Amino acid sequence: MVKSNLQSIRNLDGISKIQYEGKQSTNPLAFKHYDPNEVIGDKTMKEHLRFSIAYWHTLTADGTDMFGTGTMQRSWDSYSGMDLAKARLDAAFQLFDRLDVPYFSFHDRDIAPEGDSLQETNQQLDLIVGRMKDYMKDSQVKLLWNTANMFKHPRFVHGAATSCHADVFAYAAAQVKKGIETAKELDAENYVFWGGREGYDTLLNTDMKRELDHLATFLHMAVDYAKEIGYTGQMLIEPKPKEPTTHQYDTDAATTIAFLKQYGLDQHFKLNIEANHATLAGHTFEHELRVASIHGLLGSVDANQGHPLLGWDTDEFPTDLYATTLAMYEILKNGGLGTGGLNFDAKVRRASFDLEDLLYAHIAGMDAFAKGLRVAHRLIENRVFEDVIKHRYRSFSEGIGRDISEGKANFHTLEEYALKHSVMRNESGREEQLKARLNQYLLED
Numbered sequence: 001m002v003k004s005n006l007q008s009i010r011n012l013d014g015i016s017k018i019q020y021e022g023k024q025s026t027n028p029l030a031f032k033h034y035d036p037n038e039v040i041g042d043k044t045m046k047e048h049l050r051f052s053i054a055y056w057h058t059l060t061a062d063g064t065d066m067f068g069t070g071t072m073q074r075s076w077d078s079y080s081g082m083d084l085a086k087a088r089l090d091a092a093f094q095l096f097d098r099l100d101v102p103y104f105s106f107h108d109r110d111i112a113p114e115g116d117s118l119q120e121t122n123q124q125l126d127l128i129v130g131r132m133k134d135y136m137k138d139s140q141v142k143l144l145w146n147t148a149n150m151f152k153h154p155r156f157v158h159g160a161a162t163s164c165h166a167d168v169f170a171y172a173a174a175q176v177k178k179g180i181e182t183a184k185e186l187d188a189e190n191y192v193f194w195g196g197r198e199g200y201d202t203l204l205n206t207d208m209k210r211e212l213d214h215l216a217t218f219l220h221m222a223v224d225y226a227k228e229i230g231y232t233g234q235m236l237i238e239p240k241p242k243e244p245t246t247h248q249y250d251t252d253a254a255t256t257i258a259f260l261k262q263y264g265l266d267q268h269f270k271l272n273i274e275a276n277h278a279t280l281a282g283h284t285f286e287h288e289l290r291v292a293s294i295h296g297l298l299g300s301v302d303a304n305q306g307h308p309l310l311g312w313d314t315d316e317f318p319t320d321l322y323a324t325t326l327a328m329y330e331i332l333k334n335g336g337l338g339t340g341g342l343n344f345d346a347k348v349r350r351a352s353f354d355l356e357d358l359l360y361a362h363i364a365g366m367d368a369f370a371k372g373l374r375v376a377h378r379l380i381e382n383r384v385f386e387d388v389i390k391h392r393y394r395s396f397s398e399g400i401g402r403d404i405s406e407g408k409a410n411f412h413t414l415e416e417y418a419l420k421h422s423v424m425r426n427e428s429g430r431e432e433q434l435k436a437r438l439n440q441y442l443l444e445d
């Protein structure tokens with residue numbers, strides 16, 4: 001690949017561990033808000049935030065887009081094939097060390113290339129997984145989740161578990177079987193399913209019911225296999241409404257939860273909520289987190305953001321403090337993320353091609369969530385919204401409202417009540433005042 005940028009090709013040797021320097025710091029290679037050891041409530045920031053680096057964007061991608069070739073030349077790019085995979089692995093653990101992140105995540109094909117056969121592919125994967133295990137032991141960095149890439153290779157043109165071709169379904173099963181074995185080998189805290197091409201473009205050639213049945217069958221087989229080999233990590237599904245297909249089956253949190261319940265899978269899966277997928281679905285990030293949370297199914301988070309003017313999955317690093325604050329509010333109210341974490345499924349812009357940009361980007365994202373955590377914690381501690389909400393619904397704590405809440409009312413009793421109380425007094429929702437309160441907290445902290 002020809003890369004025309006003349007940047008010097010640097011490696012991470014000359015970059016030392018990123019330190020917390022506080023909000024007055026002007027050092028671009030320092031945290032301004034993320035102090036891993038600072039205690040917020042009952043946990044340190046590091047324990048709350050459980051940051052994770054995504055292998056595919058940070059170690060594997062090179063800035064290629066639909067209009068042009070790669071712009072990023074990394075030190076490991078001088079290799080190819082398995083040598084490249086090994087060099088990337090060395091760089092990955094150097095980067096985890098510099099940023100002091102406790103977790104990382106990967107697709108099978110990010111860490112090792114496909115071979116000429118499934119057997120060769122698996123052997124190549126095993127070799128890297130073996131080395132990765134040693135690195136993990138030495139560094140204490142853990143695997144937040146791994147997953148199977150079942151969207152890149154042309155065999156998955158019609159989907160994987162929802163393909164119209166049974167041979168593809170079988171291949172996908174073999175790939176996920178290996179993925180779950182890898183998760184067990186590396187003690188992954190979760191195993192993720194993002195339905196890469198599990199969706200459809202036109203109903204004119206699609207049996208939707210059959211495809212959904214197949215997807216459920218596939219996921220049941222995955223659960224059975226995990227049980228069979230004793231893999232106890234949490235299984236996660238990552239919703240997304242579109243891209244690459246026009247209609248992805250796991251459209252959003254509500255659709256995915258309905259699917260899981262319909263097919264008896266809700267005991268086995270939780271959701272991995274991604275910010276940019278939420279906005280693509282026409283929801284806010286916090287909406288998707290809330291939907292997952294109220295069903296007891298919030299598992300983990302892919303931390304990124306979309307561009308407000310672009311309608312596709314731009315996977316930017318999260319810097320919007322409103323979004324990170326409201327996300328942390330949901331996460332704290334959920335009692336944390338359990339085995340999940342904040343995984344930076346985010347990529348530096350194509351024009352941010354220097355190695356340093358990878359560090360600046362992660363620092364920006366980590367600081368944005370650290371600030372969000374601090375503000376959200378104070379908001380909850382001071383019951384800023386809780387008291388307003390409690391007051392707003394107070395009519396359900398007494399009289400006819402309590403009867404409704406406790407299931408003691410019916411249409412007869414309610415009609416009788418309504419006939420006597422046809423004049424009612426609604427109160428303002430005070431949205432603007434509440435937003436100003438939020439601003440106050442964001443600015444004061």
Ligand code: XUL
Pocket residue numbers: 107147192194238240274302313345
């Ligand atoms: C795609 C996406 C994936 C998943 C893992 O939009 O978010 O990278 O997170 O397959």
Ligand code: CO
Pocket residue numbers: 194238274302345
């Ligand atoms: Co994602």
